[in-house]
Amino acid sequence: xxxxxxxxxxxxxxxxxxxxxxxxxxxxxxxxxxxxxxxxxxxxxxxxxxxxxxxxxxxxxxxxxxxxxxxxxxxxxxxxxxxxxxxxxxxxxxxxxxxxxxxxxxxxxxxxxxxxxxxxxxxxxxxxxxxxxxxxxxxxxxxxxxxxxxxxxxxxxxxxxxxxxxxxxxxxxxxxxxxxxxxxxxxxxxxxxxxxxxxxxxxxxxxxxxxxxxxxxxxxxxxxxxxxxxxxxxxxxxxxxxxxxxxxxxxxxxxxxxxxxxxxxxxxxxxxxxxxxxxxxxxxxxxxxxxxxxxxxxxxxxxxxxxxxxx
Amino acid sequence: xxxxxxxxxxxxxxxxxxxxxxxxxxxxxxxxxxxxxxxxxxxxxxxxxxxxxxxxxxxxxxxxxxxxxxxxxxxxxxxxxxxxxxxxxxxxxxxxxxxxxxxxxxxxxxxxxxxxxxxxxxxxxxxxxxxxxxxxxxxxxxxxxxxxxxxxxxxxxxxxxxxxxxxxxxxxxxxxxxxxxxxxxxxxxxxxxxxxxxxxxxxxxxxxxxxxxxxxxxxxxxxxxxxxxxxxxxxxxxxxxxxxxxxxxxxxxxxxxxxxxxxxxxxxxxxxxxxxxxxxxxxxxxxxxxxxxxxxxxxxxxxxxxxxxxx
Numbered sequence: 281x282x283x284x285x286x287x288x289x290x291x292x293x294x295x296x297x298x299x300x301x302x303x304x305x306x307x308x309x310x311x312x313x314x315x316x317x318x319x320x321x322x323x324x325x326x327x328x329x330x331x332x333x334x335x336x337x338x339x340x341x342x343x344x345x346x347x348x349x350x351x352x353x354x355x356x357x358x359x360x361x362x363x364x365x366x367x368x369x370x371x372x373x374x375x376x377x378x379x380x381x382x383x384x385x386x387x388x389x390x391x392x393x394x395x396x397x398x399x400x401x402x403x404x405x406x407x408x409x410x411x412x413x414x415x416x417x418x419x420x421x422x423x424x425x426x427x428x429x430x431x432x433x434x435x436x437x438x439x440x441x442x443x444x445x446x447x448x449x450x451x452x453x454x455x456x457x458x459x460x461x462x463x464x465x466x467x468x469x470x471x472x473x474x475x476x477x478x479x480x481x482x483x484x485x486x487x488x489x490x491x492x493x494x495x496x497x498x499x500x501x502x503x504x505x506x507x508x509x510x511x512x513x514x515x516x517x518x519x520x521x522x523x524x525x526x527x528x529x530x531x532x533x534x535x536x537x538x539x540x541x542x543x544x545x546x547x548x549x550x551x552x553x554x555x556x557x558x559x560x561x562x563x564x565x566x567x568x569x570x571x572x573x574x575x576x577x578x579x580x581x582x583x584x585x586x587x588x589x590x591x
Numbered sequence: 592x593x594x595x596x597x598x599x600x601x602x603x604x605x606x607x608x609x610x611x612x613x614x615x616x617x618x619x620x621x622x623x624x625x626x627x628x629x630x631x632x633x634x635x636x637x638x639x640x641x642x643x644x645x646x647x648x649x650x651x652x653x654x655x656x657x658x659x660x661x662x663x664x665x666x667x668x669x670x671x672x673x674x675x676x677x678x679x680x681x682x683x684x685x686x687x688x689x690x691x692x693x694x695x696x697x698x699x700x701x702x703x704x705x706x707x708x709x710x711x712x713x714x715x716x717x718x719x720x721x722x723x724x725x726x727x728x729x730x731x732x733x734x735x736x737x738x739x740x741x742x743x744x745x746x747x748x749x750x751x752x753x754x755x756x757x758x759x760x761x762x763x764x765x766x767x768x769x770x771x772x773x774x775x776x777x778x779x780x781x782x783x784x785x786x787x788x789x790x791x792x793x794x795x796x797x798x799x800x801x802x803x804x805x806x807x808x809x810x811x812x813x814x815x816x817x818x819x820x821x822x823x824x825x826x827x828x829x830x831x832x833x834x835x836x837x838x839x840x841x842x843x844x845x846x847x848x849x850x851x852x853x854x855x856x857x858x859x860x861x862x863x864x865x866x867x868x869x870x871x872x873x874x875x876x877x878x879x880x881x882x883x884x885x886x887x888x889x890x891x892x893x894x895x896x897x898x899x900x901x902x
Contacts, residue, residue, distance in 0.1 A: 302736065305812050307666035307796055308633035308727075310734045313624050322619035323724060324711045325677035331713070355618035366636035366677075366722040400635045402642070406717015411677040413634060413724035416619075423621045425613065486618055501616050 288375055289401050292382045298362055298395035309397040311362065317417035319361075322352035328407035332467070333451060338377050339384030340467050341410070346388045348488065349414040350471035351533040355486040357424040357478060358416030360392050365399035368409040392473060422478055429483035429502035429538035431566040436547060438472050438534045438558050441491050442519045445529020462518055469533035476550045483538035490528040494536060495571045502538070505567035511576045514559040527573065538564055600712050603689045607696050609673055609706035620708040622673065628728035630672075633663035639718035643778070644762060649688050650695030651778050652721070657699045659799065660725040661782035662844040666797040668735040668789060669727030671703050676710035679720040703784060733789055740794035740813035740849035742877040747858060749783050749845045749869050752802050753830045756840020773829055780844035787861045794849035801839045805847060806882045813849070816878040822887045825870040838884065849875055 290304050297304050300311035313319050326348065328334045332341050346363065353360055365385075369377070389395060394414070429435075447466030450457030457463055477484070483502055487494045491513070499506040510523055519526050537558075539547050544560065551558040573581045601615050608615050611622035624630050637659065639645045643652050657674065664671055676696075680688070700706060705725070740746075758777030761768030768774055788795070794813055798805045802824070810817040821834055830837050848869075850858050855871065862869040884892045 305808075306734075306737050307663040308631045308669065308725075308734075310629050310631050310667070310729065312629050312731065318621050318623050319630075320619045320621050321675060321708055321724075321726075323675040323677050323709060323722075325679050325713050325720075325722065327679050327713060327715045327717070327720070329716050352618040356621070358619065364632060364634035364724050366634050368636050368638050368720055397632055398634060400722070402636050402638060404638045404717065404720060405640050406638070406715060406720065409636075409638070409679055409715060409717065409720040411634075411636065411711070411722040413632075413675050414619075415632075418621065420623065423617075423619075426617050497616075 289378055292378045293396060296382060296385050296389060296396040298397055300362070301397050304398060311397065314417050316420070318420050318423065320353055320356050320358035320416040320418055320423055321413060322349060323411060323413040324349050324352065325409065325411040327409045334407065336467060338380040339387070342381045342384030343388045343468055345410050345412050346385065346392070347469045347471050348533065349412045350392055350473060351469060351486045351488065353414055353416040354471045354473045355424065355484050355535060356418065357422065357484065358418045360394035360414060360416045360473065362397045362415045363394055364397050364413045366411045367399065367401045368404040370408070371403045392471070424477070424481055424484035426483055426485045426498050426501035429498060429504050429564045430540070431504050431564055433482055433538040433540055433564040434544060434560050435506060435508065435562040435564060436537045436539055436558050436560050437487065437491070437514065438551065438556050439470070439532070440514045440516045440519065441487070441532055441534065442522065442526025442529050443516050444469070444531035445525055446519055446522065448531070466531055469531065471533060472535045472556055475554050475556060477537070477547065480543045480546050480550060481537045481539055485536050487532040487534045487536050489530050491532065491536070492527045492571055492573070498536060498538065499569040499571055502564065503569055504564040505569065506562060506571045507565055508562040508571060508573045509576070510573050510581055512559060512561045514557065599686055600689055603686070603693045604707060607693060607700060607707040609708055611673070612708050615709060622708065625728050627731070629731050629734065631664055631667045631669035631727040631729055631734055632724060633660060634722060634724040635660050635663065636720065636722040638720045645718065647778060649691040650698070653692045653695030654699045654779055656721050656723050657696065657703070658780045658782050659844065660723045661703055661784060662780060662797040662799065664725055664727040665782045665784045666735065666795050666846060667729065668733065668795065669729045671705040671725060671727045671784065673708045673726045674705055675708050675724045677722045678710065678712045679715040681719070682714045703782070735792055735795035737794055737796045737809050737812035740809060740815050740875045741851070742815050742875055743852060744793055744849040744875040745852055745855060745871050746817060746819065746873040746875060747848045747850055747869050747871050748798065748802070748825065749862065749867050750781070750843070751825045751827045751830065752798070752843055752845065753833065753837025753840050754827050755780070755842035756836055757830055757833065759842070777842055780842065782844060783846045783867055786865050786867060788848070788858065791854045791857050791861060792848045792850055796847050798843040798845045798847050800841050802843065802847070803838045803882055803884070809847060809849065810880040810882055813875065814880050815875040816880065817873060817882045818876055819873040819882060819884045820887070821884050821892055823870065823872045825868065
């Protein structure tokens, strides 16, 4: 019964829609960007069995989909505005799945202040495959970039690193997670939106594919070397002693920030105001655009092979 | 080898990128909409085995992905500007697949005048799953809608109806297609962009899920009845005698237009200027928001069950 199913789906998503979505009834949405602002857009896909577990609750999957995308807006210093969705699910997927999925979207729409513009739902003979395109806005010319880091900048990171990678292990029964906190970090990233860091950071990006790999992206984009002091990387109690996993594991969705040395106190004040922990973990140096990890005595450590990737 | 693969992929897509995509190197793209214009956005997903055949050439798949999305912009009277992509492919997918896929994108970017803003590539244990979000622009308040049809309007459609559905049959070996024209209609839609119909059409939409089903959407959105004269529906020579399939088959990607009676000649002139055939197939009437099909003598025909859907 394709036609009733389509109506049911659109009815499930309609309460999420912006006025600009035209009640999800037209071929596209029409919207006017906020006057005097630039738009920031990003798209990410997540697939069952790759980015989330097939048995994860649909509302959490929906929220993860939004949040991995919102983390990209956070990394650019943008304010969320709208999103579009594509949802490919097995034919047998029931209305209850969509209701739970829409409930998760509604919760995080309200939390992060964005609304649905449109999208597409289709069947797939494979696993649940989802994508979102998020649209945010910034003051013209003020988006944070990966390429602005200078030799001499300090390198900072928000939150703790590695808990999500441990959470995935916990969900697989491969490590302890008595209160489910680690699993929660894997299932539900916390995009670091709303930090008033304009004029403070010289470069920013989100940490999604592992700190080492992502720091390498920042190093190459900026043309600087990056030195990370292993002992300074913020690890939760559960992550103590698992440095290699934490440095290479994915799904942190924290922000990696390059900050001129003088601005450390301003950075700390701005993060404190938002209730976001921030830790200085190293610095940018002249030299080859690569990442070095050093121990407390300044000796170079050799760690894994470039980080974990979804691919 | 996740890291080299990611570099290879970004290198394949970088030539497609708009300057606003920041070389696909940041977490998001930053762009300023054209001054004084509204933005029109739509997202569609296509999945191997559902919307295209697993053995279809990657360049054609890429072009179909763009074109099904561009058809939504065409339906709103919008001018294409940018797009974002998500690409989920089996792990074993080689660089040659991506090269061919990017070649198809490049060809249709040039043809339709849009550029890549960003996206995401990931692995999937399932079939190739693709999505695109397209962004276009219109003069403020001038986007065409499905909801504007009035009783008394004539109903027109571009091109021919049903060839793509026949093309899918042909690709399955279930109907003849000596010169491959029908298969071509299935594999490579022709989005009807660039028609100067502003001020002429009272409602518009694209025909993607079958003429009958889509005419029903227009009827409900506008609150009018729709009467289609079966003998007037434009069928190619290959489609003669297969009316039911043609009225319910998907993937036409033609435009369905409601046009005040007096404006027929202006519509025909505007379509002729763009080299696009257009045919009057019926009219909008007062009464229940549903679709009736009538034969040449005005008798009502009963056809299938509401059209074919991707779902």
